[in-house]
Amino acid sequence: MSIPRIPPRDVTLPLLADPYRFVSKESARLGSDAFQTRLLCRGTTCLKGEKGAALFYDAERFRREGAMPSPIRKTLLGEGGVQGLDGEAHRHRKAIFMGLTQADRVRALGARVEAEWIEAAERWLRAGATIRLYDELATMLTRAVCAWSETPLPEADVQLRAGHLRALFDAAGARNPRHFWSRHARRRVDRWLKGVIEDVREGRHRPAENTATFALAHARDPGGTPLAAEVAAVELANILRPTVATAVYVVFLAHALHTQPEAARAATQSLAARDAFIEEIRRFYPFFPSLVATTRRDFVWEGLSFPEGRQVILDLYGTNHDANAWPDPEIFRPARFANRPPGAFDFVPQGGGDHLTGHRCPGEGIVHEILMRSFDVLTTRLRYEVPKQDLRLNLRRLPALPRSGFFLRPLDLAR
Numbered sequence: 001m002s003i004p005r006i007p008p009r010d011v012t013l014p015l016l017a018d019p020y021r022f023v024s025k026e027s028a029r030l031g032s033d034a035f036q037t038r039l040l041c042r043g044t045t046c047l048k049g050e051k052g053a054a055l056f057y058d059a060e061r062f063r064r065e066g067a068m069p070s071p072i073r074k075t076l077l078g079e080g081g082v083q084g085l086d087g088e089a090h091r092h093r094k095a096i097f098m099g100l101t102q103a104d105r106v107r108a109l110g111a112r113v114e115a116e117w118i119e120a121a122e123r124w125l126r127a128g129a130t131i132r133l134y135d136e137l138a139t140m141l142t143r144a145v146c147a148w149s150e151t152p153l154p155e156a157d158v159q160l161r162a163g164h165l166r167a168l169f170d171a172a173g174a175r176n177p178r179h180f181w182s183r184h185a186r187r188r189v190d191r192w193l194k195g196v197i198e199d200v201r202e203g204r205h206r207p208a209e210n211t212a213t214f215a216l217a218h219a220r221d222p223g224g225t226p227l228a229a230e231v232a233a234v235e236l237a238n239i240l241r242p243t244v245a246t247a248v249y250v251v252f253l254a255h256a257l258h259t260q261p262e263a264a265r266a267a268t269q270s271l272a273a274r275d276a277f278i279e280e281i282r283r284f285y286p287f288f289p290s291l292v293a294t295t296r297r298d299f300v301w302e303g304l305s306f307p308e309g310r311q312v313i314l315d316l317y318g319t320n321h322d323a324n325a326w327p328d329p330e331i332f333r334p335a336r337f338a339n340r341p342p343g344a345f346d347f348v349p350q351g352g353g354d355h356l357t358g359h360r361c362p363g364e365g366i367v368h369e370i371l372m373r374s375f376d377v378l379t380t381r382l383r384y385e386v387p388k389q390d391l392r393l394n395l396r397r398l399p400a401l402p403r404s405g406f407f408l409r410p411l412d413l414a415r
Ligand code: HEM
Pocket: 082, 083, 084, 094, 097, 101, 238, 239, 242, 243, 245, 246, 247, 249, 287, 288, 291, 349, 350, 351, 352, 358, 359, 360, 361, 362, 363, 364, 366, 367
């Protein structure tokens, strides 16, 4: 059987105009979680839901090499990184990331993030200022992750580097000249981090052995050849950039604490309730809309035929909002996680499947840690007011954010 097809027009523009909901809307219209279309001038199959996600992560049927569109490689991801590897080359590279995100290292990063929160809050209180949380977090997280990874960051460069790291994820998906700001930022970040890698290799910078800077400077490919400095730099950016991007989730956390007061109160009652609140933030709020891979060969799945070389999109946001797995998906309800631990393919805010053997994000522990520390600061240490502002989420932006960026006025800090 062939897969349902929407009219043979290219959907690149409509998809970019509504990046989180386009696939779900078309699926609902066709009554199918899989449909065919054209995207970026290529025949494309869109998948959504738990079954579709399980298929997408079948590495026998799909490859990632060359799958990601060039505008994303030239901004968000960089060239030559782990995202575009397959098979043994992928497993070998991925093991480095898994080593860098062990529990004790994640806690050490969390402690630095918490210290940044306290220092920043004291500064805000001294200045008596109302702050835009999204802007402040970019600097706080840049300082924290650079210190933790032992990536040198002179004080005079903090704003510059934070601005570039943020542009990689915040401007990459823009449909206006801001996209070119992201390309510029990619060149600047790659050059900066290549310099750091060379400094480590030539002994001018001596980071501790358990740090990302050390591990990536000394990383080799499966054949034992050291990674090209450019590639090691892209991988170091693969740690720094997404850690700074966690700012988006922290803004969502502040948004949920403010707009869901009952759920927020319940979340302060136990650690399990807090963790459920954090999981619901990752399920409910829109961050990464979708992923792309290419079929390795012809195959038939659930009676539907996939030809070799087909571009396939997995709708992450739609899968997290699939009513078959998540009843009342548009309601923010942390309690849903109390009796129902998420599966490997129905809860995919940071990808699905297995961390080590597949492409699932190795940073889930880091994201949880940063959200947990931020939750504790925002609920027990920092007293603040939320001024009147436009808190509606802009689902046409990548990443979606509250339109205001979340302003808050600090009142007091418990030491
Ligand atoms: C991969 C989301 C934080 C490092 C991914 C993927 C998603 C994702 C959707 C793709 C999975 C796939 O291709 O199947 C997020 C979100 C984050 C976040 C929404 C919140 C800010 C982090 C952090 C790190 C990180 C803190 C730092 C270690 C990576 C790497 C990959 C990845 C290296 C590529 C993995 C691979 O291809 O095997 N992430 N991530 N991410 N993430 Fe994250």
